[in-house]
Amino acid sequence: MCLCQKASGSLLGEVLIVVPNSSGEKGELQWSRNSGLIDLREGNRLNQSHLCVQNLTHDDHRVKFTCNLKRNTSISTSVKINVLFPPDLSGEENVTVEESREAKLSCSVWANPPVMVSWLHNGAAVDLVKDGYALYQDSLEARLSIIKPNRDQHQGTYTCITESSEFGQRTKSIHVMVIEKTMSFPLNPVIAGCVVVLCTAALAILSRWSQISKSLTAYLASCLKFSTDRIEMK
Structure with missing residues (x-):
């Protein structure tokens, strides 16, 4: 055996x-x-x-x-x-987010043995409750969500840190820039409005053409009758 x-x-x-x-x-x-x-x-x-x-x-x-x-x-x-194996965690990343729109920062934490994860903001530990953050983590990914980004409060450098008894400490830096919220353009209503306008214009043209056709037909019939009458008189 x-x-x-x-x-x-x-x-x-x-x-x-x-x-x-x-x-x-x-x-x-x-x-x-x-x-x-x-x-x-x-x-x-x-x-x-x-x-x-x-x-x-x-x-x-x-x-x-x-x-x-x-x-x-x-x-x-x-x-x-x-x-x-250690987590694939290194380097830097630049992220641009809009004010008041939720932003998600993530880093890979898949490793064996599993690692401990912590987050820093400008060198200080992230306060999940006070500073408006939410944390999600599974065996593959650690994700820090900024619920409502504010330039004064949330802009800066975030550091994802993993600690392992086997592989020591590894880090990844994420540089976050918070910009003013942009107004979204209502594309669907504009498209719908354009379709209505085009259809209305097309119907108007067809209606007008129908009237022109009737007038032209009546004129041609009148001309034909006039020509016929003159031939009979001769």
């Missing part, structure tokens, strides 16, 4: 999973990653086997590797890789 131990590795590192034959069962072994079979080299299949996963990425975290006897897949064992 196969035997696996819990495996851990760091991002861009590697992990070695060794599978001895502890049950005395002899035969060819095979590996699978989740549900996909892995191609093994000759000499690494009979009775005992090992698997080296190199260049670990986020995609390898919690992936299930299974080893089983090829002739009897019920004899198997599995292991999940615990990949350690």
Whole structure:
């Protein structure tokens, strides 16, 4: 029977999973990653086997590797890789927001192990209650919402800080500029008004053309009658 131990590795590192034959069962072994079979080299299949996963990425975290006897897949064992990786948090960002319109600042906090998150505004801790902020956070993202931005109160540099026992501190700076609220142009009512005007103009033209056509028809009929009468007189 196969035997696996819990495996851990760091991002861009590697992990070695060794599978001895502890049950005395002899035969060819095979590996699978989740549900996909892995191609093994000759000499690494009979009775005992090992698997080296190199260049670990986020995609390898919690992936299930299974080893089983090829002739009897019920004899198997599995292991999940615990990949350690920091949040993708660095650099700076410029954001422009309008006064009194809610603005959302976000940073990626996906990491293993999970990180502690804090926010600063111009170097001071953000007061969520007093300063009109709302905080949302899940395993992937931390988001700071400015409910009603005010230039005097909310403009400046915001810093998203993550703390990790494994990877230490990481930061991202977001420079926020608050501008005056712009008046939104009522596009839909204008379009509707233009359609009404165009339709009215088209109907007026059609009505006028109908009158012109009737007058022209009457004139032509009169001319034709006059010509006919003159021919009969001759």
